[in-house]
Structure formats: structure tokens, C-alpha cells
Amino acid sequence: MIKGGSVSVSGGVEASPLLSVQGLTKLFGSFAACNSIDLNIGHGEIHALLGENGAGKSTLVKMLFGVLQPSAGTISWEGAPVVIPSPGDARKLGIGMVFQHFSLFEALTVAENIALSLDPKTPLAKIAEETATVSRAYGLPLDPSAHVADLSVGERQRIEIVRALLQNPKLIILDEPTSVLTPQEAERLFETLMRLKAEGRSVLYISHRLEEVQRICDRATVLRHGKVTGACDPRQETPASLARMMVGTEVAEVKRDSADALGDVLVQVNNVSVASRTPFAVALKDISLKVRAGEVLAIAGIAGNGQSELFDAISGEYPISDNDGILLRGKPVGRLRINGRRLLGAGFVPEERHGHAAVSAMPLSDNLLLARSRSDRKAFLSGGPLGILKRDAILSASRRICSMMDVRKSGEDPTAGSLSGGNLQKFIVGRELDRQPSVLVVNQPTWGVDAGAASRIRQALIDLAKAGSAVIVISQDLDEIFEVATTIAVISDGKLSDPYPAGELTLEQIGLLMGGIHESHAGVETADAH
Amino acid sequence: MRIELQKRAGTSTLFSIVSPLLALALTLVAGAIMFWLLGKSPMNALYIYFVEPLLDVWSLHELAVKAAPLILIAVGLSICFRSNNWNIGAEGQFTVGAITGSILPVLNPEWHSPVILPLMLVMGMMGGALYAGIPALLKTRFNTNEILTSLMLVYIAQLFLDWLVRGPWRDPQGYNFPQTKSFQPEAVLPEILDSGRAHLGIVFALVAAVALWFMMRFMLKGFQVSVLGQSERAGRFAGFSATKMVWFSMLLSGGLAGLAGISEVAGSIGHVQPVISPGYGFTAIIVAFLGRLNPLGIIASGFVLALTYLGGEAAQLSLSISDKVSRVFQGLILFFVLSCDTLIHYRIRFVSTPSAEAEAKN
Structure with a gap:
């Protein structure tokens, strides 16, 4: 075994790179996280x-x-395989x-x-x-x-x-x-x-x-x-x-009728800044956006640039201090909590399925109640202040959602944790769609979800907007963004770019915005490229 | 080499149900070994400890007297624990409930009115709840660990009681014994039957257990408790307030502990004295876990733990063993319950550490 010693540039190993990787592959099940990677790092x-x-x-x-151990391929250290x-x-x-x-x-x-x-x-x-x-x-x-x-x-x-x-x-x-x-x-x-x-x-x-x-x-x-x-x-x-x-260089195909008439502004965020709550959180800096009925605003960006913080502010899980900073259907809601915003017709799908959007150890019916105990109080609860659960009503609503979204499950009412990621996500999205929300905010709608479930979820988002709702999709997946968006903005380091109509923005421009290159700069670069 | 707990892929439903019984069986085996080491016949000792107390009517009454505070406290704690709030100070809330509930009969010994008893019970509950409110306030305001604050408040409550009965509340005609006057008859919790000492306390306990079982199973409040206990973030998403839940669970469990305290003083003791509890508030933690944090399960486990107290007394009389044996049994039960639960969810794996392995290679 080679031992780590003092660093020397001279010697016989000069010809070979310090680290060389050939055909390195890592499979998780059938999914290749790394597919035949070659990499050389010199001294x-x-x-x-x-x-x-x-x-x-x-x-x-x-x-x-x-x-992690590679599934295939070799790693060489100073010329010798290790x-x-x-x-x-x-x-x-x-x-x-x-x-x-x-x-x-x-x-x-x-x-x-x-x-x-x-x-x-x-x-x-x-x-x-x-x-x-x-x-x-x-x-x-x-x-x-x-x-x-x-x-x-x-x-x-x-x-x-x-x-x-x-x-x-x-x-x-x-x-x-x-x-x-x-x-x-x-x-x-x-x-x-x-x-x-x-x-x-x-x-x-x-x-x-x-x-x-x-x-x-x-x-x-x-x-x-x-x-x-x-x-x-x-x-x-x-x-x-x-x-x-x-x-990537492939041109995304946008299959939308660009002629869709847009309605009233349903969501509006005005110059919202939020300080970071923890050392690893991102502060939001002067965020403004508007989404109209019938519009899908997709917010692109690399993870950890303020997406979750933006979601928290819009959903009201962490209300902001400026009540007029966020308007839902024209009403100021900045200081309103999440259930108050749900009562105004908004629905929310957080990024993390387990322990945020759902409690893994609880059955699906309980997880339905989780998001809708206030907004569907009449349907799901009786007994006034006692709040007696109407199990039958909740179970039948849960069944309705499962059949609408084609949620594959074992048993009548299995725990959320026993479902695959894609099926649970279909349920979580369906839980909101079932209410026909006038505003839907989704963070990473198809993260870690299989292709079939992903396309079903995306179609559902597009259909919801077609029916006259305002939809905000926060996503890292550019293919997804081009598939669903009518308007695209990019978040980087807690700042949101201006919105661009989806048809006018190229992948390259998005890449630049994600990399933190300022808008004016991006404009110049693309002008050169054309 | 190190020992690792590795999560099992699936949990056996059968074993989850059988686990408390398995724990009890293991406790009996360990107890038999202990008696054998003490030089007693194990079978005879276990018989005296666990069977004999069940054979007399009077001792069944005693069982109810001892089970009442255990069940009452433990059902409150189960709500606390389920909501991920760790109230360890029920013993203190029990003590404060006994003190505040006793204010009326101690200060107005000549007040003969039927309203005195209900007032005492309400004041006892309020006292216990307020005392549990201290760790709740510290937790919600300063993010203090409620395990430590509630536990430390136990000793403050106990010393305060000690000072009261030796000082301002001492019966002047009591030959200097550190205790208050005996309560007037109107201030004493009535017995249920003529055949023994069991008083209304056990009724309160059973009613509380059934009510909280109903809440946990059929009410939105119970749902909030479970959600916030399993994931605070999901609770926030649902619009449930973790802060309010701290208050709710602490005040509820403190109130029930306070009710247990005043019931004990007004029911079985009849006056206030320096020591009013053989550790009910701590034993109730074991009761809560042995009952799987389910209020109905807690009724059963409350009687089991009450039996360890009675058995301890019996063993002291018939076998001349220290009554500390009952503490040993309680400890064994908790140990086996927790280890059975752990081993249902995890398997033990022996892992040789990489560095040791590498050294072995070299």
C-alpha cells in the first residue's frame, strides 16, 4: 500500500498524473449516478x-x-491502481x-x-x-x-x-x-x-x-x-x-400554447428580504415576483440558493414581518400563517417528502388530513370545538386522490413511508390538486421521482394552470422547467432574476444566471453567441 | 471492535404487541435469580411478591390506591411523550398539586361545606399545571431543555413541602410532629366501597385514561400531538404550533399530576406530611412506557407497577428483604421494556473498526 509521505514534485512518478480515474461507475439499483467517468488530476x-x-x-x-465503493472502473494513485x-x-x-x-x-x-x-x-x-x-x-x-x-x-x-x-x-x-x-x-x-x-x-x-x-x-x-x-x-x-x-446543449421542446390568455395577478411578492435563520440558510434579498391566473412561473436555480427559504416565506410556514410583502389574490398575507393562506385558496408542496410534506409512519389518510385539517374542516371534522375526525370522509377522499393520481400502493391505507418516492409525491401533489387551489406553490415537484410519475405530475401542474390557477414551480431540473413553464426566473444566492417568457430564454442564459453572472453580463454574452 | 445498532428493514407486528409481556417475563426471571442469590426460594418469593397481594380483598383495595396516582400521572405523561415533550418532573407537579390543593383545609379547618372538596381538586390541578408551566415557559421562551428543568423543579417542590409542614403549616397540637392537622371530613376524598380504602382517585384515573384515549384516537387534538411528536416540520406545514403543543402537553400532564397529588393527600393520607409519595411521579414514567404510551395500556401497566409496590411491602414482612427490592423490580421492568423495544427495531452488529483492520493487515 502506498503511504502518504512528504510532498515532492520530483521523482519518477512525474510522468503519471497524481490521480487518474478510468471508467468509474456507480450504480444505485439501475440508476447510474456516475457513468463511466474519466478524470485526471496532475501534480x-x-x-x-x-x-x-x-x-x-x-x-x-x-x-x-x-x-462509497465504485460499481466499476479503476482509480490510480501516482500511476498505481488503488x-x-x-x-x-x-x-x-x-x-x-x-x-x-x-x-x-x-x-x-x-x-x-x-x-x-x-x-x-x-x-x-x-x-x-x-x-x-x-x-x-x-x-x-x-x-x-x-x-x-x-x-x-x-x-x-x-x-x-x-x-x-x-x-x-x-x-x-x-x-x-x-x-x-x-x-x-x-x-x-x-x-x-x-x-x-x-x-x-x-x-x-x-x-x-x-x-x-x-x-x-x-x-x-x-x-x-x-x-x-x-x-x-x-x-x-x-x-x-x-x-x-x-x-447541456440539447434544445428543450416547449409544448405549450403560448396564446393562453392570462388572468388577474393571483400571487405577488414585493421586495421581500428575509435574514437567514441558521448559518447554513440563505438570506432572501429583495425578491419580487408576480404570477397571473393561467401562468406557470418556474424558478430555476442550483440547490441551496434560497429556494427553500423562498418557499417558506410564500407558504407562510415562516411568515415575514412585512404584511404587504406578499399578496395572495390581492390580499396582503405576509404575516398570515400557512393555514390562513390555504383558506384563501393556496396549496403548497414542499421539497422534502418525509418529515415535511408527510409523516412517514402515518397512513395516507392521516397525511391527507395533515395538509387539509383547516381548509377542509367542514368535510373532515365534526363536533365543533371538539374536532372529532370523520374517518370515513378522510378515507374516501384519500381513495379519490389515489385513483385520480394513479398512486400505486399495497393495502387500503398504507403508511407514507411504505410508498415509493414517485407514488408518495403523486399523493402529495394530488392532495393539493383535489382542493382545486387557485394558487399552487411546488418546490422540486419531481425530485427523486421516476419518469412516469414525473410526467404525470408535470401534466397535472400544466392542467391546473390551464384551468385558471397560478402555479409557481421551484425546480433544479431544467428539462422540467422548460416543459411546464410559461415564465422563467432564476434564483441565485437569494436573489431572483427578472422573469423571462419561457420561449425567449435559452438554456445558456439560464446557465449563466444560475452561475451568478449578472443579467446585463448574460445579455452581452448571448448577444455575442447569436 | 465496536457494537452497532442497525435498523431492521421490517418490524414484526407480533413482537411489537408481545414486547411488554416479554419484558415482564424477563423481569420475573431476573427477579427469581435475584431472590436465589439472596438465599430465598425463588418460587416462594415470587409467589409472595406477585401473587399473594392479589388474594385478599383489602390488598386489592390497596392495589387500587397505589394504581390511581400512577395511572393518572402516566396518562398525562403519555400525551407529553407522544408530542416529544419530556416532562420528567411529574413528582414535583404531584407535590405542588398536593400543597395547593391542601391550602383550603389547612387554613380553614373549620369550614364544613360540600364545596370544599371540588375546590381542593381544582386547586390541586391548577397548582400542578402551573408548576409544569415553568419548564414550558423556559422551553418556549429560552429553548431550555425541559428534561433538566422539570427534573430539578422536583427537588424544589419536595423541599418546599418539607419546609411547609415543619414550619407554617405544622399542627400546633401535633406534639411537634412535622405534619398538618387532619383534614375535616368534608375535605376527605370518599371511599368507593365499604370493604376497603380505595377512594375516588382510581375513578378519576380511569376516567382520565378513557378520555385521553378518545382524544388520541378520534380528535384533531390527538392528531396534532402525534404529528408534532413525530416531525415538528410536518406539524408546521400542517399549521400546528409546536409552542402551543409544549404548553398544552405540559399543562395537561402537570394538571393530572397535581390532581393525583391532591387525591393522594385527601384520599389515602388525610393530612399533609413531609413525604407523600413513594416516587409515583418517576414510576409513572415506567408505567407510561410499559403501557406503550397508550392510555388504555397504561391502565394495565399502572396496576402491574402498583403490584411491585405492594409486593415490596409483602416481601419486607414475610421474607424480611428490604423494600428497595420494589425499586429493583421497577428498574428491571423499565430496562427490559426499553431493550425489548430497541431489539425489535434494531439488530446488533459487531463491527471491527477500520483502523484495527488496517493495523492487522500491516
């Missing part, structure tokens, strides 16, 4: 891994770091990893957190000393005796980086490192990366921010749907060409 290179969410980036790095059974073995080879979500104990100090991942025999004082030295040397100042709970997100990330560096890695994998950083913190991180590169270490840099990638990366590998769609020098490319590799 002293910052290599970008680009792709949308679900493109297979995480699966790939998990295989490189020994968290098997990486666990993260411990990856560290021994000389691979360090900085995860997007940190694994730190808030109640412990910096040094104690670092000690947890090192040899248990090393004394704490020595670790503290090394931490201080390394963090200074790389421009990542850290106080080893500070408690993690008191540190900012940027400082917490430094701990993770220093922890990786203390193991003297030859390759450091950074997963979306700037997604949690302020621009100033990101600047410092780039300086550190340059220093690592100068020392001959290699970096695998996962990101979807095109500007960053162009600025610091020597080479880029682009993934889409689990396959490599491009390998290039990002500095030779334009943001437009990178975006095209990222989102």
Missing part, C-alpha cells in the same frame, strides 16, 4: 469539477474519498477532504476538534501548537483554544481545511467551499489555494460558480447526468460555453 493543479445538482459530483468525490475502502485509507494515501457541511462539535475547542481526527496518541498541546503554526503559514488564522460555537462559518471552514492540511495531503478535495463564505472570506480562501498549489499539492475544487472556476482553476471537468460532458481549460472558455457544458 500542483487546481482542478474544477463542474455540474448541476444531481450531476454526480458528490457521488464521484465520495468514491475518491472512500465513502482501492480506497474507507476515508481513513484515503487519508493515508494523501487525500484530504473538506465537506460542504462541517463535522465539528460546537462545544469543543478548535484543537480538540482537530485532535478527534488525528492519531489518539498525539498530545493535545502538540496539536494546538501545530494548528497555530499551520493556520498561520497558510493565511488561515485560528485560535486553537477558541470554542467552535463562537466562530463564524468562515472560521469553521478554516478548521476543516487546517485539519485536512495537518495530515499533509497531496490532494485536497473542497466541496462547494465558497457557498458558505462572504466575498472577503472567499478571497482569503483563494490565496490559500494558490499557496497550496505553489507547494505542489493538487486541489479538486467542486463548484458551480463559473467566475470562481475561471479565476483559480487550471483545468475543469464538467459533469451532467452522471457523465463527463467536457474537459477543458476554463480560462480558454467563456462563461457561456461552460454553462452550455453544464446544462
Whole structure:
């Protein structure tokens, strides 16, 4: 087995790349999360891994770091094929990893957190000393005796980086490192990366921010749907060409009657800003939108750019302070809670099925009641203030939804957890459609759903809008967006772009907007492209 | 090497139902071993402990007297636990309920009116509920852990009671014994039958259990309890307030514990004294879990745990064993209930740690 030692650029291994991956494939059931991936990372290179969410980036790095085992293909380290059974073995080879979500104990100090991942025999004082030295040397100042709970997100990330560096890695994998950083913190991180590169270490840099990638990366590998769609020098490319590799070049077919007459504005959001509730949440910045009857507004964007926060604000799960910030059918509802908004005719489908849209251990009928106990009080409850459940009425409504949406289930009223993702999602969407809502807000309607269920759900959304409702679809899936949308806006870093009619926006422009390139910039680029 | 609990793919329905009985059987086996180690005949000891108390009418009455507070507290706790609020301080709410409920007879010993008893019961419930309101307030306002606050408040309540009966509430004609005057007859909870001491407390317990079973099974409120207990986020999506649920469940369980407290004082004791409970508030936690957090199941488990108290007394008399044995049995029951439940949902796996494996290879 190759042991991680000091970093040296000289020697006989110079000819072979540091890490080379051939035909790497990972199957989950019949689904290929990574499909025959080839990737080479040279010594002293910052290599970008680009792709949308679900493109297979995480699966790939998990295989490189020994968290997942590949179904096929080989990984070579300094020219020799290796098997990486666990993260411990990856560290021994000389691979360090900085995860997007940190694994730190808030109640412990910096040094104690670092000690947890090192040899248990090393004394704490020595670790503290090394931490201080390394963090200074790389421009990542850290106080080893500070408690993690008191540190900012940027400082917490430094701990993770220093922890990786203390193991003297030859390759450091950074997963979306700037997604949690302020621009100033990101600047410092780039300086550190340059220093690592100068020392001959290699970096695998996962990101979807095109500007960053162009600025610091020597080479880029682009993934889409689990396959490599491009390998290039990002500095030779334009943001437009990178975006095209990222989102695909195939032209989406829009099968809609563009002549649909639009009615009154049913949903309106006026300059809403919401501070982030947790360190990992995104703040919403000055969001405005309007959706008319008959319109499907699709909000595109890469996960973690404020989609859930926007959903929370519009659904009223977390009401906002400005009552006039959100209007439903002309009525100000900013401070109204979710059931108040449902009574005005709105329906909501959150992203997470288990534990948010549904309680897994409860039967479908209970999960129907979950969303409709207030809006369908007359139908489902009796006994006035006692609130006695009318089981028969709830069960028959649940049956009605299952047959309308073709929900395949075992037994009369199985638990939500026993259904497949697609069938549960059909039920959850059907639960709202059954009310014929005048406004429907859906977050990631077909995430993790099989193709058949996905097309059924999309058709239902289009039909609902045709019948005169306003529909907002928040999605990461661009194919889906082009299939259902009449209007498209893009959310990036908590900011929502202007809306564009679906027919006028190209995939390339969306890619640029998702990558955080400003509208004016995007306009110029596409003008060049045409 | 380390031991891991791995979730089972499916849960056997049969075993879920049988689990409490299995736990009881294992408790008996462990108890037999304990008696054997103490040098007693295991069969005889188990007979004296678990069977003999069921053979006399008077001791059946005692069983009802002891089961009443256990059931009353445990059904309240079951609602709390189901809603994912962990009220561990029922013993304190029981104590405060006993104190507030006793204010009227202690301060007005000459008030002979039929309204005094209902007033006492209401005040006892309010006292227990308000005392449980403290951890509820701390949790909803400051996000404090209610397990710690409710538990610590137990000791405050117990010491306050101790101070009361040794100080301001002490009976001046009581030969310096730390206790209040005996309550006037109008302030005593009536017995149900002439044949023994069982009082209205057991009726309250059964009514509360059936009412809460109805709530959990047929009412929207019960549905809210289950939803918020399983997923706060789904509850928020449903428009249910987790904060209100903290208040509801804590006040409900505190009120029932307070009712149990005043029923105990006004029913079985007849005056207030420094120690009024052999740990009913804590034992009720075991009752709640042994009854699978189902109010009807809790009626059964309440009688089982009441039997451990009676058996402990019997064992003390006939076998001259310390009555601490009843605590041991209660602990064993909880241990076996929890481990049976865990093993139904998880299997044990022995995993050799990667580093050890790697070292072995090298």
C-alpha cells in the first residue's frame, strides 16, 4: 500500500498524473449516478469539477474519498491502481477532504476538534501548537483554544481545511467551499489555494460558480447526468460555453400554447428580504415576483440558493414581518400563517417528502388530513370545538386522490413511508390538486421521482394552470422547467432574476444566471453567441 | 471492535404487541435469580411478591390506591411523550398539586361545606399545571431543555413541602410532629366501597385514561400531538404550533399530576406530611412506557407497577428483604421494556473498526 509521505514534485512518478480515474461507475439499483467517468488530476493543479445538482459530483468525490465503493472502473494513485475502502485509507494515501457541511462539535475547542481526527496518541498541546503554526503559514488564522460555537462559518471552514492540511495531503478535495463564505472570506480562501498549489499539492475544487472556476482553476471537468460532458481549460472558455457544458446543449421542446390568455395577478411578492435563520440558510434579498391566473412561473436555480427559504416565506410556514410583502389574490398575507393562506385558496408542496410534506409512519389518510385539517374542516371534522375526525370522509377522499393520481400502493391505507418516492409525491401533489387551489406553490415537484410519475405530475401542474390557477414551480431540473413553464426566473444566492417568457430564454442564459453572472453580463454574452 | 445498532428493514407486528409481556417475563426471571442469590426460594418469593397481594380483598383495595396516582400521572405523561415533550418532573407537579390543593383545609379547618372538596381538586390541578408551566415557559421562551428543568423543579417542590409542614403549616397540637392537622371530613376524598380504602382517585384515573384515549384516537387534538411528536416540520406545514403543543402537553400532564397529588393527600393520607409519595411521579414514567404510551395500556401497566409496590411491602414482612427490592423490580421492568423495544427495531452488529483492520493487515 502506498503511504502518504512528504510532498515532492520530483521523482519518477512525474510522468503519471497524481490521480487518474478510468471508467468509474456507480450504480444505485439501475440508476447510474456516475457513468463511466474519466478524470485526471496532475501534480500542483487546481482542478474544477463542474455540474448541476444531481450531476454526480458528490457521488464521484465520495468514491475518491472512500465513502462509497465504485460499481466499476479503476482509480490510480501516482500511476498505481488503488482501492480506497474507507476515508481513513484515503487519508493515508494523501487525500484530504473538506465537506460542504462541517463535522465539528460546537462545544469543543478548535484543537480538540482537530485532535478527534488525528492519531489518539498525539498530545493535545502538540496539536494546538501545530494548528497555530499551520493556520498561520497558510493565511488561515485560528485560535486553537477558541470554542467552535463562537466562530463564524468562515472560521469553521478554516478548521476543516487546517485539519485536512495537518495530515499533509497531496490532494485536497473542497466541496462547494465558497457557498458558505462572504466575498472577503472567499478571497482569503483563494490565496490559500494558490499557496497550496505553489507547494505542489493538487486541489479538486467542486463548484458551480463559473467566475470562481475561471479565476483559480487550471483545468475543469464538467459533469451532467452522471457523465463527463467536457474537459477543458476554463480560462480558454467563456462563461457561456461552460454553462452550455453544464446544462447541456440539447434544445428543450416547449409544448405549450403560448396564446393562453392570462388572468388577474393571483400571487405577488414585493421586495421581500428575509435574514437567514441558521448559518447554513440563505438570506432572501429583495425578491419580487408576480404570477397571473393561467401562468406557470418556474424558478430555476442550483440547490441551496434560497429556494427553500423562498418557499417558506410564500407558504407562510415562516411568515415575514412585512404584511404587504406578499399578496395572495390581492390580499396582503405576509404575516398570515400557512393555514390562513390555504383558506384563501393556496396549496403548497414542499421539497422534502418525509418529515415535511408527510409523516412517514402515518397512513395516507392521516397525511391527507395533515395538509387539509383547516381548509377542509367542514368535510373532515365534526363536533365543533371538539374536532372529532370523520374517518370515513378522510378515507374516501384519500381513495379519490389515489385513483385520480394513479398512486400505486399495497393495502387500503398504507403508511407514507411504505410508498415509493414517485407514488408518495403523486399523493402529495394530488392532495393539493383535489382542493382545486387557485394558487399552487411546488418546490422540486419531481425530485427523486421516476419518469412516469414525473410526467404525470408535470401534466397535472400544466392542467391546473390551464384551468385558471397560478402555479409557481421551484425546480433544479431544467428539462422540467422548460416543459411546464410559461415564465422563467432564476434564483441565485437569494436573489431572483427578472422573469423571462419561457420561449425567449435559452438554456445558456439560464446557465449563466444560475452561475451568478449578472443579467446585463448574460445579455452581452448571448448577444455575442447569436 | 465496536457494537452497532442497525435498523431492521421490517418490524414484526407480533413482537411489537408481545414486547411488554416479554419484558415482564424477563423481569420475573431476573427477579427469581435475584431472590436465589439472596438465599430465598425463588418460587416462594415470587409467589409472595406477585401473587399473594392479589388474594385478599383489602390488598386489592390497596392495589387500587397505589394504581390511581400512577395511572393518572402516566396518562398525562403519555400525551407529553407522544408530542416529544419530556416532562420528567411529574413528582414535583404531584407535590405542588398536593400543597395547593391542601391550602383550603389547612387554613380553614373549620369550614364544613360540600364545596370544599371540588375546590381542593381544582386547586390541586391548577397548582400542578402551573408548576409544569415553568419548564414550558423556559422551553418556549429560552429553548431550555425541559428534561433538566422539570427534573430539578422536583427537588424544589419536595423541599418546599418539607419546609411547609415543619414550619407554617405544622399542627400546633401535633406534639411537634412535622405534619398538618387532619383534614375535616368534608375535605376527605370518599371511599368507593365499604370493604376497603380505595377512594375516588382510581375513578378519576380511569376516567382520565378513557378520555385521553378518545382524544388520541378520534380528535384533531390527538392528531396534532402525534404529528408534532413525530416531525415538528410536518406539524408546521400542517399549521400546528409546536409552542402551543409544549404548553398544552405540559399543562395537561402537570394538571393530572397535581390532581393525583391532591387525591393522594385527601384520599389515602388525610393530612399533609413531609413525604407523600413513594416516587409515583418517576414510576409513572415506567408505567407510561410499559403501557406503550397508550392510555388504555397504561391502565394495565399502572396496576402491574402498583403490584411491585405492594409486593415490596409483602416481601419486607414475610421474607424480611428490604423494600428497595420494589425499586429493583421497577428498574428491571423499565430496562427490559426499553431493550425489548430497541431489539425489535434494531439488530446488533459487531463491527471491527477500520483502523484495527488496517493495523492487522500491516
